[in-house]
Amino acid sequence: MVAGPYSEHRLWEAVSTARRFARPENLVAGTLGGVVATLMLHPLDLVKIRFAVSDGLSSRPKYRGLVHCMGSIWRQQGLRGLYQGVAPNVCGSGASWGLYFFFYQAIKAYKQEGRSEPLGPTQHMISAAEAGAATLSFTNPIWVTKTRLVLQYENVECQRRYHGMFDALTKIYKHEGIRGLYKGFVPGLFGTSHGALQFMAYEELKKRYNEHLLRPTTTHLSTHEYLSMAALSKTFAVASTYPYQVVRARLQDQHTSYAGVWDVMKCTWRNEGLRGFYKGMVPNILRVTPACCITFVVYEQMSHLLRIT
Template sequence: MSSGPAPGSAPGSPGSAPGSSPAPPAPSLRRLFSHVRVESLLAGLSGGVASTLALHPLDLVKIRFAVSDGLDLRPKYTSILHCMRSVWQQEGLRGLYQGVTPNVWGAGASWGLYFFFYNAIKAYRREGRETELSAGEHLLSAAGAGVMTLCLTNPIWVTKTRLVLQYSSDPSRKQYSGMMDALAQIYRREGLAGLYRGFVPGLFGTSHGALQFMAYEELKRDYNAYRKKQSDAKLNPLEYITMAALSKLFAVSSTYPYQVMRARLQDQHNTYDGLMDVIRRTWRNEGLLGFYKGMVPNLLRVTPACCITFVVYENVSRFLLDR
């Protein structure tokens, strides 16, 4: 801690220069934004887009399993491979990439904004300190970044869910022709509230990112301490992949049910009276396992997606910052 005068101390008080007035403290918001780096935004966006393009079909499978609540209109799938094979046979590669446009926009924007806000908050918290942030401070920084990111990107995730849950192989029978059409129709028919369906469970979902980033930062710091290097020392790709995979597995196993609740709230084929209604009906009709539907395809998708995202992010951000 500094031994200098507290901001706002009266002239002539101990520690003040005679005849001088203390400078007013910089506004917190201005100080926060002084730490934002466009490099973090671009690097996060690059990682999110790369991982989404590579693994979107598994995301489609995850969502279809998550909403499989027994309605007759839904196709019935017995396994991940059966689901992918059925979609391929009915709609081809285009079917497996249904909803990819909002997914690319959403993942790119989410990862970009998340890293953008997270690094700014983290730098703000470290301002004037020589000590590292604690696990709790990493958790709070990531949670704050997650809330700000969700406020900006929730409408994109609603459109992605709606597009992924169009089951007809006949384009003329599909409700939405694309991302912009879905956005326009949802806003016209359901208003702003329609674009923010699933926002409340999404807020719970910020705990997922917070836990993941906390685990990732702690793993990197402990590993670099073991190597007797600085906490932010560069790792090789395999080491980044290991840290990312372990942190993602920890976060998914801790928070998965919120994703099921969110997908069901955003689904156009069923109507719920809010989050508690989803929880009651899922528990009554499907039991505990209903809250974990789609978790296996989700793990198969998000673990490599997270590894790709973090490896791309770490390398692109270092390249941009070095330049």
């Protein structure tokens, strides 16, 4: 069933809570937001992952920076190269955002039941972390597939070539089993702190902003207000938690083999120092900040629309 420390019992507990308390518009709006943002910004995600796994191996292409990387891929493969791995990325982002909002709103509603005062920052953080763990249990195989497809270089022959999302899923399962599909799950769980910090900051910014204007905390904001809240909360979360993304990408990389999370961390520190844990952070911020803004705005507007229709 589900691999990793997030147990099957806890997973189905989260699902049961979601079925009882969540509203379908959260799932629909979150999915649409994730898909739109991913389609627009996938090339920056591809660049981020290539920088994150750049550990000095001679077989990899060497890039001098963001512009050089995108230019090299464009010259060799054109637009197709910049959108390599987009299918699992769209599926993963759509499913992740949809399930994340679905679980998050359900868990919040569960915690809010019977309480008169609104939830505080700690409860928002815990709710987001639980939603992230439940979501990752479903989506981790898609992220492994995306990483493998993104790291197929034009001039480097892999032991096994993948010819699309389903071909990659099949071959990973055939050659590496369920363990292969859940590579990077542990650092991914640490990554739930990213979502927890982001959602805590987002909820608190909305709450304090409405309180400052002497309005109810549930007041629907304007598009530019949602954009500001989303950008600030995402930047805060990325700056706080980025190294886990490097560790997860390296574990999922088909060109190298590590014994586990601790082995990745030791090798990265020994060979590249602290800087190694922040490789790809610039293209990541350039991607995730507008992606988050697009996702949150689409989510807020769509969920508001679906609630009133």
